[in-house]
Amino acid sequence: MEYELQECVTGTICGHTSYDLSKPDPWVKDIILRLTPPEGRVIDLGCGLGRHLGPLYNLGMEIYGLDWLDQSIKHSRQAPNSGLILADMAYLPFQDESFDTALAWRSIYFQKLEKIKSTIKEIKRVLKPGGTLICSCRSRTNTLYFVAREMGEEIEPDTFRLDDGIDFIDVCYHFFSRGEIQEVFSGFRIETITELQLKHTRYTASHPEFQNNFWVFTARK
Numbered sequence: 001m002e003y004e005l006q007e008c009v010t011g012t013i014c015g016h017t018s019y020d021l022s023k024p025d026p027w028v029k030d031i032i033l034r035l036t037p038p039e040g041r042v043i044d045l046g047c048g049l050g051r052h053l054g055p056l057y058n059l060g061m062e063i064y065g066l067d068w069l070d071q072s073i074k075h076s077r078q079a080p081n082s083g084l085i086l087a088d089m090a091y092l093p094f095q096d097e098s099f100d101t102a103l104a105w106r107s108i109y110f111q112k113l114e115k116i117k118s119t120i121k122e123i124k125r126v127l128k129p130g131g132t133l134i135c136s137c138r139s140r141t142n143t144l145y146f147v148a149r150e151m152g153e154e155i156e157p158d159t160f161r162l163d164d165g166i167d168f169i170d171v172c173y174h175f176f177s178r179g180e181i182q183e184v185f186s187g188f189r190i191e192t193i194t195e196l197q198l199k200h201t202r203y204t205a206s207h208p209e210f211q212n213n214f215w216v217f218t219a220r221k
């Protein structure tokens, strides 16, 4: 079955994906399970359709989903969870040191760099001391980086607005190098970082010569 959800947003649905958003990414559950204390408190930032909520809830975690799209939150209600929050991840409506783990999976880079930096500060604020961030960010070796340079508007270095009226509707992507990840997340201690191919979107799948590369990393507060 094909699921259709925006690959990113600026408040509207924009673009469709062909990866199955009902199934958790295999890495996510394993990494979280390894790094979160039993019954730990986890926030899924940019939870989308909520594909990671149910599996983590069923493992006994207290798992909250946050997204700034109404339709994501409505859809996520179908997954078992401990709570859903409609909010922008750059302004987290939580007290300091509330969570053991924050997950930002394919979700933090739909904004300009300054706002990404504000989001990172917020994530650090709401994590408990020793808490973990699990994150994936689009790499500059990712297909879309080349597409964006061809047909997007570069609104600041390595950040592009894409709008072709079909696959991309007013969407903003920032692409990272490894060095930039290390610099921008330097308030954390990066424990593992690797470049992985994640599931293709419909657009990238139609260009098999390209790679859907992401920096996948874990970082400790």
Ligand SMILES: C[S@@+](CC[C@H](N)C(=O)[O-])C[C@H]1O[C@@H](n2cnc3c(N)ncnc32)[C@H](O)[C@@H]1O
Pocket (backbone or CB within 6 Å): 006, 007, 008, 009, 021, 045, 046, 047, 048, 049, 050, 051, 052, 066, 067, 068, 069, 072, 087, 088, 089, 090, 104, 105, 106, 107, 108, 110, 111
């Ligand atoms: C590509 S989807 C990934 C969803 C989910 N993490 C997953 O792996 O299935 C990106 C999600 O991040 C959400 N998002 C992007 N920027 C956001 C922001 N600043 N605040 C809250 N949610 C955001 C979008 O609405 C969308 O649901």
